[in-house]
Amino acid sequence: MSELKRYDVPMQRLLQRATPGKFPDDCWAWTGARVGRGYGQIWFFGRTQLAHRISFLLFRDEIPEGAFVLHSCDNPPCCNPAHLKLGSSLDNNRDMRSKGRAARIVGEKHPRAKLTELRAIEILEGFRLGARQVDLAEEYGVSRHVIYDLVRGRSWPHLTAEEQPDE
């Protein structure tokens, strides 16, 4: 299946619950389930994910390990990819502090990341479907340790936790 076809369905599902507004600058308010401070939740690759992160993945770019997807509009349910930007946990904390909110500090535990978020999600899905870690390592061109840390919830805890954290 081509990359485009593969992501067609999740794109349609996302657009059903986060309808673009009249103007390109309008927020795409998530109308489905929400979590934390109002982040949307979407079913993607076999589990519940944060909708704004998936919007960023589908419409913008990969998310490097440890990176946050921040809202330039300061509206957590918004999924307008034009309002989303990548930031480090430091940016996130700075953002929170400047907006007078308490920050949940998540450090970049693995600065020499070998995976991006979409790949990590795919690998976890493969693992849940019964793929062997050694085969996943080969397929994605990373060491077995990278796969092991991922499936054990060490390197991408927000993807493996049962509950999505309030980012």
Ligand SMILES: [Zn+2]
């Ligand atoms: Zn917005």
